[in-house]
Amino acid sequence: MSGDQTGAAPRTHHVVVIGVSGSGKSTIAAELAGRLNLRFADADDFHPPANVAKMSEGIPLTDEDRLPWLQSLATWMRERGAAGESTVLACSALKRSYRDLLREGGGQVAFLHLDGPAETILSRMRTRDHFMPPSLLESQVATLEPLEADEPGTALDLTLTREEIVDRAEDWLVGPGGLPAPPDRPHRGGDPR
Numbered sequence: 563m564s565g566d567q568t569g570a571a572p573r574t575h576h577v578v579v580i581g582v583s584g585s586g587k588s589t590i591a592a593e594l595a596g597r598l599n600l601r602f603a604d605a606d607d608f609h610p611p612a613n614v615a616k617m618s619e620g621i622p623l624t625d626e627d628r629l630p631w632l633q634s635l636a637t638w639m640r641e642r643g644a645a646g647e648s649t650v651l652a653c654s655a656l657k658r659s660y661r662d663l664l665r666e667g668g669g670q671v672a673f674l675h676l677d678g679p680a681e682t683i684l685s686r687m688r689t690r691d692h693f694m695p696p697s698l699l700e701s702q703v704a705t706l707e708p709l710e711a712d713e714p715g716t717a718l719d720l721t722l723t724r725e726e727i728v729d730r731a732e733d734w735l736v737g738p739g740g741l742p743a744p745p746d747r748p749h750r751g752g753d754p755r
């Protein structure tokens with residue numbers, strides 16, 4: 563294996579499960595990381611207390627609020643990559659510019675967007691215990707910029723069961739359109755989508 567241009571360890575993979583609050587990122591990313599035996603992190607745990615306080619009060623974050631948080635996530639990805647570790651990160655990454663910043667961490671990055679109707683998300687948000695109030699869903703949806711054609715990744719239907727979503731995520735990741743296979747896990751090839 564040869565090194566890449568970023569200084570990160572070669573062929574590390576970073577799967578970033580993205581979407582609005584309540585779309586299922588933490589749930590799906592943790593299950594996927596367990597299944598693929600990759601290191602998991604939840605971007606919620608990287609927010610400075612001021613950001614959490616703001617969201618708890620029902621105030622949407624600004625680009626300025628999010629910048630240091632995104633930088634700390636890119637650093638985490640870079641450090642894991644440099645240690646030869648692949649990762650699964652649950653992170654809203656609502657805008658293209660946020661995702662571009664995360665990709666600066668190096669390695670092979672793929673975004674899995676949990677996408678679906680706001681009504682489903684809202685009903686899930688209302689029944690969980692979390693600092694993020696359901697009232698912020700509207701601003702999350704307004705801020706969201708879906709994956710563009712030149713971004714590495716795919717959208718997944720959040721209305722499916724957890725198992726179905728993780729199955730589809732795994733199929734995409736190891737299939738021909740997904741990430742290059744790591745040396746110890748060859749592509750299955752020819753998987754039905």
Ligand SMILES: Nc1ncnc2c1ncn2[C@@H]1O[C@H](COP(=O)(O)OP(=O)(O)OP(=O)(O)O)[C@@H](O)[C@H]1O
Nearest residue numbers: 582583584585586587588589686690694722723724
């Ligand atoms: N596929 C699913 N089917 C049914 N319920 C789900 C599914 N995925 C997640 N949930 C539930 O929906 C709620 C929201 O999920 P979760 O907290 O993982 O979302 P999130 O995107 O990480 O939210 P946030 O960004 O606000 O932390 C949780 O109660 C979770 O158990």
Ligand SMILES: O=C(O)[C@H](O)[C@@H](O)[C@H](O)[C@H](O)CO
Nearest residue numbers: 582583584606623628654694
């Ligand atoms: O960019 C943002 O507005 C934030 O990251 C939110 O998306 C929350 O962190 C999360 O979704 C709530 O738990």
